[in-house]
Amino acid sequence: MSKVTSQFQADGVLARTLQGFRPRAAQSEMAAAVERALVKKSQLVVEAETGTGKTFAYLVPVLLNDGKAIISTGTKALQEQLYHRDLPALRDALAPKKMVALLKGRANYLCLHRMNQAVAHSGEMSKELQGQLVEIRKWAQRTDDGDVGTINILQEDAPILPTVTSTVDNCLGRDCPDYEDCYLVKARKRAMDADLVVVNHHLFFADMALKDVGFGELVPQADAVIFDEAHQLPDIASQYFGEAVSSRQLQELAHELKVLYLTELKDLRQLDKAADKVLGSLNDWRLVFPKDPMRGNWRQFSQQPAVRLAADVVAEHLTFLREVCKSALGRNQDLDNAYERCVQFLHKWEQLQDVSRTGYSFWFETTARQVTLHQTPLSVAEKFGGYLERSEMAWVFTSATLAVGEDFRHFTEQLGINHAETLCLASPFNFAEQALLCLPRYLPQPHEREMPAALLDIVEQVIDHNQSGGTFVLFTSHRMLQLIAKQLENKTDRPLFVQGSTSKRELLQQFIAAGNGVLLGTASFWEGVDVRGDALRCVIIDKLPFASPDDPLLQARVEDCRLRGVDPFAQVQLPQAIIALKQGAGRLIRDADDRGVLIVCDQRLVTKPYGGVFLQSLPTMRRTRDLTVALDFLDTLENSE
Structure with a gap:
């Protein structure tokens, strides 16, 4: 038994420092695999289902290993939880001399x-x-x-x-x-001096892609990198290996230059005029896009004459602003900096107007006031995989959802991970006893007009039978969420929490405090949300989470698959949806004592051939097609209190 695995025994450090700790074979197995990767400077990909205790399974070997390590999490909330809650006691017990730092963007x-x-x-x-x-x-x-x-x-x-x-x-x-x-600067210095640095994925890739000048030295200094919530990496990496420019960035630049004119450069009237011209052209630019916020295919949309004209006017006024700044170079440090930014923005703007280049998805997204243009590489495998090959570091990728069945290729091929050890660890929870999966009969198809009414009926019945417990209703679209939320307001007096009404953190705290609330959420509530006990007894999912066919990045990947002679549904759409469903389902059972019902309101799970692949990827719960059985199960939970 190694020094690492001995810490996970009944008399080890975890038992001494963590209240309620129980030895778990899967946790010890993962820790041993992480230890091997750290020693050999190799690559490891681990799917560790809910309850495995993956956080401590990588923290213990990292703390006991020499050298500098970076731990990257999916969100700032998880980053803070790791740094403030999980790390301190463990560090004090195992490696009190190790310096630990938290670094944000x-x-x-x-x-x-x-x-x-x-x-x-x-x-x-x-x-x-x-x-x-x-x-x-x-x-x-x-x-x-x-x-x-x-x-x-x-x-x-x-x-x-x-x-x-x-x-x-x-x-x-x-x-x-x-x-x-x-x-x-102080935070970065602490990170440079620390033995263990906790970052998030966005910050890691900003550093790796050297977008943040003078900060790209953090990653190469490390001996090991651990990615938690690693299923998010392919999409995040794509963003950082691509290019984007937003009207907000250009507006901020123009506003800053107007302030400089008012405070420091009062004789440079041309600066104020040039900034106003840019602001005016950006307002006109927003007007050539549809009013409602959306994502779209920039390759297609940019061909419209009105769009091309508006883009040319923005470029013309940016050029004028650049020349005015150039004429006053050396007078003020902020102005010199603004000139450099203006040059860069103009270059990006012109680059994003040239949509003839292949290997990229060109897309745009709008909010009520802003437009952002994106150029995203269809694959980061060559770039990221090449980085892995050249580095002399240990790389560990872990999440509760990385595999389709027990096949990791969907994940590893996207990132160019070619030589990793892979490990699939099942949850220690007894899902067969603790949970029930219901696929209600006689539901309309997801696209049919009758579906919202059928879904509302199921939600109402669940609320009636889950009086003292909480319910999550997870949606794949904001439209359906708003539709159900509006009707549910008048049909229940239970505490109702609707995504968007306040911050995610606040909404979740209110939901947990209520104890028997009903929370309606979309994508961000499908993962990284941990509600234990009776506060969450039922999770209802409206339909299988296939990405919208209108998503421009998905369209580009599908087109790329067709060009390569590969089935895009099997290669891209199906694996993504399976991993997303596993994330949503993973909200239900978070503890050895949790019990509850998962209801998926999509007939395709039983009518389509691919439905079986979804079901195989979910924990082995009891299943029923009869909603009454699920409601009876909720009744037993009510009566067992």
């Missing part, structure tokens, strides 16, 4: 220079923004790390935050007058 840290700029022209702000700025300045006097996520008095999306944080584009770097006091 730059937008999470107060920028002193931009805060001072905001104060200088606060007279032009609305009363709301002025009030928020006062709170920021008070908080700035007492913060140690500058993490704006700890400002409890402000909402997560408070409008003041973009004006007091920096972006890669507007950061002055070493030329900044506040460089010595910069919170981001």
